[in-house]
Amino acid sequence: MDVEVTLRVDGTEHRVTVDTRTTLLDALRERLGNTSPKKGCDHGQCGACTILLDGRRVNSCLALAVAHDGAEIVTAAGLAVDGELHPMQRCFIRHDAFQCGYCTPGQIVSAVAMLREAQAGWPSAVTPDNPAGDAADGGPIRLDADEIRERMSGNLCRCAAYPNIVSAIEELARR
Amino acid sequence: MRPFRYLRATDVSEAVALLAGTPNAAFLGGGTNLVDLMKLDVATPELLVDVRRLTSDRVDELPDGGLRIGAATPNSDLAADPRVRRRYPMLSQALLSGASGQLRNLATAAGNLLQRTRCVYFQDVTTPCNKRRPGTGCPAVEGHHRGLAILGASPACVATHPSDFAVALAALDAVVRTTGPDGERSIPLVDLHRLPGDEPQRDTVLRHGELITAIDVPPLPFARRSRYRKVRDRASYAFALVSVAAALDVRDGVVRDVRIALGAVAHKPWRAHRAEELLRGGPARADRFRAAAEAELAQARPLSGNAFKVPLARNTLTRTLLDLAGESPA
Numbered sequence: 065m066d067v068e069v070t071l072r073v074d075g076t077e078h079r080v081t082v083d084t085r086t087t088l089l090d091a092l093r094e095r096l097g098n099t100s101p102k103k104g105c106d107h108g109q110c111g112a113c114t115i116l117l118d119g120r121r122v123n124s125c126l127a128l129a130v131a132h133d134g135a136e137i138v139t140a141a142g143l144a145v146d147g148e149l150h151p152m153q154r155c156f157i158r159h160d161a162f163q164c165g166y167c168t169p170g171q172i173v174s175a176v177a178m179l180r181e182a183q184a185g186w187p188s189a190v191t192p193d194n195p196a197g198d199a200a201d202g203g204p205i206r207l208d209a210d211e212i213r214e215r216m217s218g219n220l221c222r223c224a225a226y227p228n229i230v231s232a233i234e235e236l237a238r239r
Numbered sequence: 240m241r242p243f244r245y246l247r248a249t250d251v252s253e254a255v256a257l258l259a260g261t262p263n264a265a266f267l268g269g270g271t272n273l274v275d276l277m278k279l280d281v282a283t284p285e286l287l288v289d290v291r292r293l294t295s296d297r298v299d300e301l302p303d304g305g306l307r308i309g310a311a312t313p314n315s316d317l318a319a320d321p322r323v324r325r326r327y328p329m330l331s332q333a334l335l336s337g338a339s340g341q342l343r344n345l346a347t348a349a350g351n352l353l354q355r356t357r358c359v360y361f362q363d364v365t366t367p368c369n370k371r372r373p374g375t376g377c378p379a380v381e382g383h384h385r386g387l388a389i390l391g392a393s394p395a396c397v398a399t400h401p402s403d404f405a406v407a408l409a410a411l412d413a414v415v416r417t418t419g420p421d422g423e424r425s426i427p428l429v430d431l432h433r434l435p436g437d438e439p440q441r442d443t444v445l446r447h448g449e450l451i452t453a454i455d456v457p458p459l460p461f462a463r464r465s466r467y468r469k470v471r472d473r474a475s476y477a478f479a480l481v482s483v484a485a486a487l488d489v490r491d492g493v494v495r496d497v498r499i500a501l502g503a504v505a506h507k508p509w510r511a512h513r514a515e516e517l518l519r520g521g522p523a524r525a526d527r528f529r530a531a532a533e534a535e536l537a538q539a540r541p542l543s544g545n546a547f548k549v550p551l552a553r554n555t556l557t558r559t560l561l562d563l564a565g566e567s568p569a
Contacts (some may be wrong), residue, residue, distance in 0.1 A: 065244050083247040084287075087274070107275050120315075120344040126274045127345060130245045131267060131289050178340060184356055186319040189335040189475065193328070217475035218339020226382060 069133040072143025073098060082129050089113045089124040092139065100141035100169045104220070111219035114177075115139050119178035123218075130149035140169030142178060152176050153234055159232035162225035171219045175233045178215045182207050182237070190214045207237040240277050247289045251418050251450060259420040259448035266290045266450060268311065270351035271342050272284045276355060280364045281371060281384040291347065294452045298322065304458035310349035310451045311539055313342070314404070317348055325463065332467035339384060339476050349451035352405050352415070352431065354372060355442065356398035356506075357478055369395045370439040376437075380542065388469045389541040389548045390505040396439030397542060399503050400432055401478050405501035407467050409510050410484040413456045419449030428454070432507030436453060439506070461488035468559045469502070470551060479503035481552045487563035489523040497560075503536075504552055511535045514556070516558035523564045525557065 065084045065212050070077060075095060080095050089106075092098045092115070101124050104112030108123040115124045116138035124137075143150035152172050155161070162168045185202040189205075205211065212233050213226075221229065248254035250407045258264045264286035267273060276282035293302035295309025298320050306322060317323060318334035328511075336348065355361065360368045360378050367375035379387055380396050413428040425517035431443050432552065445451075465486035471477040486497040497518045514531035521527050532553040539549045 065242060067245065084243055085240045100521060101438060107278065111339065114341055117344075120313075120539065121341050122345045123271070123341045126271050126342075128245070128267075128270060128274060128287075131291065172340065181315075181340065184319075186315065187324065187331065187335060189288075189332065214475050215340055218341045 069129045073137045084130050086129045088127045091129040100139040112167045112170040114174045140172050155232040155236045156199045159228045161228040162234040174219045188214045241283045254288050260522040261286045267373045268347040271346045306456045308454040310347050312348045314343040314346045329465035330407045330466040333403040336469045337403040357401050358398040361401045375441050384542045387542045388505050389539045391434040393435045396435035406500045406508040407484040409508035410500035416453040417449050429449040429510045435506045464485040479563040483556045483559045485559050494523050529557045529562040
């Protein structure tokens with residue numbers, strides 16, 4: 065069954081007809097020619113397809129395009145503005161945070177969103193309880209390597225570039 | 240994936256009517272489990288009714304001091320809610336111990352409760368499975384069942400429920416509010432999910448077309464001292480082998496009150512009533528915690544490949560209670 069949806073991708077609006085079965089990942093890659101999000105597992109397990117959907121990181125392989133008509137999408141390609149790389153992209157290059165590079169766009173989008181989540185005070189499974197007794201003060205969470213590893217666990221890297229991915233993100237988190 | 244029609248209802252009653260009129264239809268929330276099962280051909284609905292915008296996606300105060308969780312609240316928002324973190328830390332911890340940051344952003348509160356088992360046979364349409372195709376048999380009993388049930392299973396099905404969130408809600412006596420073809424009703428969370436019996440295809444007591452609209456968490460002041468502890472093969476992004484949700488009220492060395500639920504041990508979140516009864520009014524001591532855990536697990540009937548879960552559950556529960564009591568192991 066065909067449906068028409070509007071997607072705003074990396075600042076440009078697209079009107080596209082898709083089958084109801086089409087995921088955002090397939091709509092981006094196959095219909096709109098944006099191959100920045102990658103198809104790894106296609107089951108929400110590897111994170112290579114991570115995009116920002118209305119400002120939040122999600123697995124685009126599990127989101128049906130028809131259910132997100134009108135959405136604002138940012139891919140790793142859209143993080144660069146006017147040819148200027150995003151600071152996270154520069155950190156990944158500086159720290160050599162990849163080998164084959166297939167998971168990298170998903171890693172970078174996920175990392176950018178993850179820094180915002182921590183800034184907004186979102187806890188993770190390893191965020192310690194505040195010794196003062198109020199864990200829920202809502203203040204920004206300081207990101208050490210443990211926090212980064214936990215928060216990035218939805219992005220797999222089969223080359224195992226993890227140590228450099230963590231150090232790349234740590235550098236930006238410290239700024 | 241099989242072709243399907245997609246509809247967005249204007250309100251809850253329309254969504255319920257749409258589903259009730261189509262036997263092979265399903266509600267779509269965040270889609271993190273359903274879309275995956277559709278790719279695997281495990282779920283083959285001919286109609287999806289999108290309900291993500293139909294119910295509240297926020298957490299609201301209840302007059303009695305509890306919280307009402309809108310069915311469409313993303314797992315991530317719920318876990319970060321300061322009221323949830325202060326009043327029910329185990330609820331926030333349970334959510335944060337599940338899935339990944341990306342999945343928690345898409346997944347809804349109600350969808351979390353209705354996710355299906357991750358038993359490998361259920362997810363593989365080339366194998367028999369009584370839950371997926373009733374009457375075909377259960378290869379897990381003789382096969383790969385390391386992560387599966389040790390409590391309340393049946394010869395027909397040894398699956399476990401995968402949700403962490405539901406385990407904490409079971410300990411907190413949460414109530415699920417629904418709207419169905421026969422109107423509205425409230426279902427205690429502990430009664431929402433079923434034991435498999437001879438109908439393992441039914442995960443819950445919900446009728447076809449019955450929609451979860453909210454989850455109410457009643458006030459429980461001592462749950463400010465509560466914990467969700469999850470044991471798994473990896474430190475992150477893995478389903479539980481065993482989990483414990485517990486709240487403990489100790490005064491003058493005596494257990495005044497306690498709430499315990501176990502996860503990943505049964506077809507439903509396992510509320511540990513027997514252990515709770517043994518603990519109430521007794522000394523808050525390691526030997527008593529361990530005895531209560533053993534009493535609860537006396538009903539366990541493990542399979543050959545998951546017998547390790549019995550001592551693992553015992554130790555995890557004992558350790559969690561000790562942590563909450565602020566004691567060191569005896």
